[in-house]
Amino acid sequence: MQKKAGPFFYVFLALFVFFVMFPFLWVLLSSVKPLSELFGDKAFNWFTSHPTLKSYVSVFVNYPFLRYLWNSTVVATITTVYTVFVATFAAYAIARLEFKGKTVILGLVLAVSMFPQIATISPIYMFVKKFGLTNSYLGLIIPYTTFALPLSIWLLVTFFRKIPFDLEEAAKMDGATPMQTYFKVILPLAVPGVFTTSILVFIAAWNEFLFALTINTAEKYKTVPVGIAMFQGQYTIPWGEISAATVIVTIPLVIMVLLFQRRIVSGLTSGSVKE
Amino acid sequence: MRNEKRMERLLGYSLVAPAMLLILAIAIWPVIQSFYYSLFDYRLNDPTKSSIHLSYSLDLEGYLQNYPFLKSALKQEMATADGQTKQTLAQIEQKLAKLDAAIRSDDQVAKQYDKVNEVLDNFGTPSDELKIAELDKQTAERLTVTVHDVVETLKKMKKAGELKQADKVVGLAEGLEGVVIEPNFVGLKHYKDSFSDMRLWKALWNTTFFTVVSVAIELVLGLGIALLINKAFFGRGLVRATILIPWAIPTAVSALMWKFLYDGQNGIVAHYFETVGLVDRMGDLLTTEAGAMFAVIFADVWKTTPYMALLLLAGLQTIPSSLYEAASIDGATKWQQFTKITLPLLKSSILVALLFRTLDAFRVFDLIYVLTGGGPANSTETISILAYKVMFSQTNFGAGSALAVIVFLCVAVISMIYIRWLGRDLLSDGSSVKR
Numbered sequence: 001m002q003k004k005a006g007p008f009f010y011v012f013l014a015l016f017v018f019f020v021m022f023p024f025l026w027v028l029l030s031s032v033k034p035l036s037e038l039f040g041d042k043a044f045n046w047f048t049s050h051p052t053l054k055s056y057v058s059v060f061v062n063y064p065f066l067r068y069l070w071n072s073t074v075v076a077t078i079t080t081v082y083t084v085f086v087a088t089f090a091a092y093a094i095a096r097l098e099f100k101g102k103t104v105i106l107g108l109v110l111a112v113s114m115f116p117q118i119a120t121i122s123p124i125y126m127f128v129k130k131f132g133l134t135n136s137y138l139g140l141i142i143p144y145t146t147f148a149l150p151l152s153i154w155l156l157v158t159f160f161r162k163i164p165f166d167l168e169e170a171a172k173m174d175g176a177t178p179m180q181t182y183f184k185v186i187l188p189l190a191v192p193g194v195f196t197t198s199i200l201v202f203i204a205a206w207n208e209f210l211f212a213l214t215i216n217t218a219e220k221y222k223t224v225p226v227g228i229a230m231f232q233g234q235y236t237i238p239w240g241e242i243s244a245a246t247v248i249v250t251i252p253l254v255i256m257v258l259l260f261q262r263r264i265v266s267g268l269t270s271g272s273v274k275e
Numbered sequence: 276m277r278n279e280k281r282m283e284r285l286l287g288y289s290l291v292a293p294a295m296l297l298i299l300a301i302a303i304w305p306v307i308q309s310f311y312y313s314l315f316d317y318r319l320n321d322p323t324k325s326s327i328h329l330s331y332s333l334d335l336e337g338y339l340q341n342y343p344f345l346k347s348a349l350k351q352e353m354a355t356a357d358g359q360t361k362q363t364l365a366q367i368e369q370k371l372a373k374l375d376a377a378i379r380s381d382d383q384v385a386k387q388y389d390k391v392n393e394v395l396d397n398f399g400t401p402s403d404e405l406k407i408a409e410l411d412k413q414t415a416e417r418l419t420v421t422v423h424d425v426v427e428t429l430k431k432m433k434k435a436g437e438l439k440q441a442d443k444v445v446g447l448a449e450g451l452e453g454v455v456i457e458p459n460f461v462g463l464k465h466y467k468d469s470f471s472d473m474r475l476w477k478a479l480w481n482t483t484f485f486t487v488v489s490v491a492i493e494l495v496l497g498l499g500i501a502l503l504i505n506k507a508f509f510g511r512g513l514v515r516a517t518i519l520i521p522w523a524i525p526t527a528v529s530a531l532m533w534k535f536l537y538d539g540q541n542g543i544v545a546h547y548f549e550t551v552g553l554v555d556r557m558g559d560l561l562t563t564e565a566g567a568m569f570a571v572i573f574a575d576v577w578k579t580t581p582y583m584a585l586l587l588l589a590g591l592q593t594i595p596s597s598l599y600e601a602a603s604i605d606g607a608t609k610w611q612q613f614t615k616i617t618l619p620l621l622k623s624s625i626l627v628a629l630l631f632r633t634l635d636a637f638r639v640f641d642l643i644y645v646l647t648g649g650g651p652a653n654s655t656e657t658i659s660i661l662a663y664k665v666m667f668s669q670t671n672f673g674a675g676s677a678l679a680v681i682v683f684l685c686v687a688v689i690s691m692i693y694i695r696w697l698g699r700d701l702l703s704d705g706s707s708v709k710r
Contacts, residue, residue: 012503013510017517020581023532024520026543030535044546090294098280099287105295112302114690116638118659119683122666122676123308124301146302153294178286207525209641214667225527229645232531239535246532250524257519261512264519268582269589 024250031055031243038239055240056248064219065245068227071216075140075223076205080198082141083148084156088194091156092182096168106157113150117210120146128215135218143211148201155200155267159193160186196267199260224249306683313466313677316459319670324459331415333378334454335391336406341450342375348444360437367425374421377414384408407456415455422451465677474653474661475678479685482657484568486636489575493632494625496576497583502617504584505591518581526578530645533574537561537646564654567647571655575642579635583628590624591617623697630693634686658682 030038032051042048059065094102124143133139163186171181212223222230228245231238257264311327318324323334349368353361379385387408394401410418426448433441469475504514521529536544539558549557559566594617602612640659643649649656649664656664659682666675 009503009506009508013508013514016500017514020517020521020577023529023536023544023577026536027532039541044541044543086294086297089290093287093290097283097287097290099284102287105291108295109298111690112298114634114686115302115306116659116679116682116686118638118640118662119309119679119686120302120305121663122312122672122679123305126672127305142301145297146305149294149297150302178283203523207523207527209525209527209644210663213644214663225525225641228525229527229531237534239538239541242531242535246528249528250520253523254516254520257516257523258512261515261519264523265515265585265589269586 024246027243027246030239031247033240035240055244058238059241059244059248063227063231063241063245064222065227065248067220068222068224069249071137071221072206072223072225074137075144076202078137079141079144079148079205080202083145084152084194084198084201087149087152087156087197088187088190091153091160092186094153095157095160096165096186097178106154109150109153113147113154115146117146121210121214124211125214133215135216135221137221139215139221140208140211140223143215144205144208147208148205151204152197152201155197156190156193159190159197162193163189192263196260196263199256199264200267309676309683310680312672313674313680314460314462315673316461316464317671317673317676319672323453323456328456328458329460330458331410331412332456333384333408333410333415333418334406334456335387335408336395336401337454338378338451339388339392339395341447341454342371345444345447345451346371348440348447352438352440352444355439356437360432363428363432367428370421371425374414374418377417378410381411384410410455415457419455422448426452459673461673465674466681468674469677469681474656475658475681477653478656478658478661481568481653481655482637482639482659485572485575485639485655485657486633489572489579490629490632490636492572492576493580493583494629496580497628498587498625500580500584501587501591502613505588515585518585521578522582522585524578526641527645529578530574530642533570533577534561534646537570561647562651564652567651567655571643571646574646575636575639578642579632583632586628587621587624590621590628593624594620626693626697630690630697633689633693637686637689638682658685 029046029048032053032055033048034050034052034054036042037045037048037050093099094106120143124146128134128139128142133142167185167189168181171185176184206223207225208223209225209229212226213229216222216226228242228249231242231245315327316324317327346368349364349371353364353368356364379388387405391401391406394405426445429438429441429445429448432438433445438444533544536542537560538545539556539561542557542560545554545557545560548554548560554560554566560570561567598616598620599612602616607615638659639657640663643655643657643660644663647655649660658678662675662678662682665671665678669675
């Protein structure tokens with residue numbers, strides 16, 4: 001319903017945006033405070049009069065933060081590329097071809113996407129350990145298939161279904177084989193859907209915590225979420241560095257969200273997908 | 276035409292096959308294995324229980340590091356002893372020799388026996404596969420009983436002062452006590468133990484409480500926000516980005532951020548909560564049971580309400596505005612429009628959003644693990660956290676897997692209830708979910 005928005009509405013909107021963004025805002029303000037102003041009576045001042053980038057420098061000098069970023073990028077990228085590649089074929093078949101057991105297969109995919117991670121972790125951990133894959137990229141990429149593949153198939157099926165069937169019929173009339181139809185007609189039209197799926201799978205893999213926590217325990221192979229979570233020591237928590245690290249990982253996300261927001265929203269709502 | 280159909284079917288199966296095989300191997304098989312593990316007393320830090328044994332087996336390394344030396348030690352003793360003592364020693368020696376023969380009577384075991392002996396002679400360490408030999412139940416039991424008898428007898432003789440190298444002989448005999456590896460199959464014992472442990476019930480209650488309260492708040496707030504922003508206004512892009520950022524940030528990172536905001540001394544949110552009287556003291560947020568649960572739910576609501584609003588907004592936008600126009604011409608109030616038009620037409624969107632959110636909330640791990648670690652006094656310990664702790668802190672994979680299977684079954688039951696409500700909408704072509 002397209003109602004006109006009044007001034008009250010904008011006040012509400014401003015409040016909503018402020019509440020949602022407040023934690024980030026506070027962390028951003030804290031990240032430039034000198035250490036002495038993070039604690040004690042100055043802790044609740046909004047703005048510091050002595051802004052400093054010390055925390056940012058410390059994140060890279062005192063912690064292998066760059067390494068964490070690199071690890072997360074490698075793992076999330078490879079997971080995305082390989083699962084989306086495998087999923088496009090399966091999704092095409094489920095969405096466009098006629099064969100028995102399609103609904104069962106899609107139901108299975110949905111069921112697997114609902115599996116609690118904790119239910120698969122012990123055998124996967126033993127498997128990864130047995131083959132010496134703990135503290136390696138492959139040790140995370142393999143387990144990440146458990147959530148990335150069902151997610152990709154589920155999203156891609158809804159995208160493939162939206163492509164008009166007439167085009168396929170026309171290609172068939174012209175004598176194209178199903179594979180030709182797929183590569184020449186369907187796939188080019190599905191590129192936006194594949195792209196959207198890739199963004200969502202990438203974010204899911206980037207954010208994964210439980211497998212990364214148990215499988216890659218060495219500093220050298222930690223991913224960003226685990227790395228930052230482990231900043232906290234036994235007795236002290238370096239809030240300055242944590243704030244700076246949070247800002248560093250949030251900024252690319254904000255840029256990505258601003259650039260691709262329409263796609264992300266269409267992906268999230270089209271399959272009414274989890275996360 | 277029929278041929279073409281067959282080709283299409285074949286193509287369909289072969290395109291789906293790689294994905295299905297991966298899902299079977301990496302997602303479904305592990306769940307089955309989790310269930311299998313849960314039937315065993317499986318502990319990573321205990322060498323006799325660090326793998327799964329359905330049958331009895333013998334640790335040949337331990338056996339061969341003791342038996343030959345015990346044999347020669349007994350012979351030495353016999354050489355210097357006399358009368359009754361000599362006879363007893365001879366009996367012991369014979370018993371053990373017979374037992375050794377029984378062990379070697381199996382060809383496979385005998386082969387492994389010789390190989391391990393060879394490795395040990397060269398001061399090497401035999402591999403796990405080589406040193407563990409499968410033993411039939413009868414021999415295994417006989418070995419246990421005999422060794423026990425021998426140790427008892429030798430200890431008595433030691434007390435009576437009948438042995439020259441008493442400590443050595445008894446020590447070697449005792450070394451034989453741990454060589455039989457019993458099957459660690461325990462059946463449903465872990466489940467029985469779990470269900471009679473208050474900690475599981477507390478964790479289940481915490482999980483349910485967290486799920487119901489946070490999802491309910493998220494639904495009401497999310498629906499409210501969706502209804503309010505379902506109109507044309509300036510700055511939609513900004514609002515959409517605002518909604519997406521909490522969703523996109525890693526949960527572990529946002530949990531840490533909230534930990535900073537909740538901090539008992541320096542946390543700004545804790546400070547404001549104290550100022551408005553929501554908590555008595557700032558420190559209460561993370562150190563009292565009720566405070567910690569509230570803190571966890573609040574952080575979850577912050578992270579997922581925007582997402583809920585987004586899903587519901589998509590549903591709202593599918594409702595044609597002509598329905599509302601007709602209703603208002605007929606004199607329906609806003610509330611009537613909401614209950615008679617919006618809610619019924621939004622039903623499947625709401626159910627789908629609820630399904631995904633309920634399952635996500637029930638499996639909650641990252642948020643609580645980082646924010647409270649399950650504390651204080653296990654007051655925010657959910658079932659996933661409990662299972663993780665049992666598996667990786669106590670290295671008790673058997674009991675932990677049982678807990679993981681319980682999580683799995685709960686999730687399965689919840690999904691079945693929702694899918695009953697949703698019907699087949701979720702899976703069929705042209706589903707109402709889609710648009």
